[in-house]
């Protein structure tokens with residue numbers, strides 16, 4: 007028998023990479039907990055019922071009565087509206103890329119464009135939306151914010167859906183074609199069902215970016231202490247609420263900024279949990 | 295030989311530059327089981343997929359020649375590919391149920407084609423249609439109590455019979471089967487063979503198989519392919535007992551392939 011070292015090189019390699027993976031995972035969880043801990047610790051004391059059920063009263067930003075209901079409702083409207091609008095565009099793009107453009111050069115150009123759009127900072131979307139609104143003669147409003155967020159979300163959602171659809175086995179599509187289904191029927195009835203969990207993930211990722219983004223809504227949605235009453239009037243949002251409150255010199259108001267961040271985080275958390283639950287239900291029919 | 299239902303005329307298929315089928319000319323008789331045999335890679339799947347134009351879903355394929363279905367070339371410009379595939383159904387080697395319930399799998403084809411689901415005269419209701427084809431595929435007894443649960447929960451053998459029911463529900467004139475039992479256990483395989491024999495009185499069946507025993511059991515008519523060429527075709531009994539070509543004889547004897 008050939009003599010072997012006590013710890014072989016292969017074993018060392020295995021240990022090294024396992025350690026690396028554990029460290030990264032712990033790092034991710036650790037930073038999440040650190041951020042959560044900070045906003046809970048700094049924000050929880052300021053979080054009371056009034057915070058989430060009232061709009062700012064006079065003197066709110068000096069530390070007096072009121073809450074951030076305007077920003078909670080505003081953010082939900084903005085992000086839900088933007089996500090819906092973006093879905094209407096993203097799903098057809100993703101299906102088009104697979105069913106009609108297939109592996110053409112044109113499809114690659116579209117994918118490249120989406121990837122570039124994904125990397126563009128949100129302030130640029132804000133500026134673009136602002137210019138678009140000037141041109142249309144619109145002022146900062148819920149609608150302006152929704153449209154800008156839809157643009158911001160589009161590359162994330164469309165590429166996410168694109169990747170999900172790319173995983174569909176060719177044999178599944180062929181099973182549908184072989185029954186005489188058209189491309190559209192196959193896309194709408196088979197592929198959408200098969201990829202529903204993945205499509206949902208894409209939607210959620212885009213929603214998360216939209217609801218957390220301050221720069222794109224700064225000029226396009228504006229800010230107001232009132233609840234949104236029409237698509238054409240300005241609307242508040244949570245990221246801007248955090249930003250404005252953190253910018254005041256009053257510790258009490260700064261605490262409220264953390265409380266607002268906590269509310270924002272909880273909204274994202276609740277949606278993630280809901281979508282996981284929904285995703286499991288949608289997975290029932292998925293063919294592996 | 296009965297009237298031919300499919301007449302293949304000088305059919306050539308290329309994948310890119312690879313010439314996979316070379317000038318195939320053969321007739322496929324109506325309401326019989328035609329088995330396509332030959333060694334792996336000789337073009338059996340390609341031949342089958344040319345009969346319902348599924349080939350064109352693979353990129354880079356080129357087809358020349360004619361496939362006449364009831365005298366009409368399915369590759370003619372004016373021909374609607376979805377109609378071809380409605381008339382010529384298919385069963386793939388590995389079952390791929392659709393991502394929906396057992397019931398919806400069988401109903402899928404009828405729904406997209408708007409085939410009758412309700413006919414007051416003889417009470418043809420979709421429920422009954424689904425039952426009829428699940429029975430025809432020999433699956434009814436096993437799934438009748440869970441028609442609305444996901445098809446993905448069935449065993450592979452059951453899934454393949456579901457795929458058979460799904461294909462039959464569209465009432466195709468021709469059913470193409472590409473090694474339909476290669477992924478199945480022997481019992482399930484036997485059940486599929488039984489169902490195929492049972493439906494051949496109404497449906498023309500073309501079955502690709504790499505198993506000579508299966509060809510023996512099923513085939514009325516036999517097509518032998520070799521390196522993309524048709525070597526021999528004829529009534530199964532005659533080809534098995536008295537092959538004309540030397541290569542057919544060697545293949546049947548197990549000397550090649």
Ligand SMILES: Nc1ncnc2c1ncn2[C@@H]1O[C@H](COP(=O)(O)OP(=O)(O)O)[C@@H](O)[C@H]1O
Pocket residue numbers: 309312314332333334335336337338339340341352
């Ligand atoms: N998608 C494809 N792309 C390129 N070549 C292919 C493709 N499918 C089949 N071929 C080639 O065509 C020939 C016939 O293949 P196939 O019809 O699958 O044979 P069989 O079913 O008899 O095993 C083989 O040489 C194979 O390599």
Ligand SMILES: [Mg+2]
Pocket residue numbers: 338339340
């Ligand atoms: Mg094959």
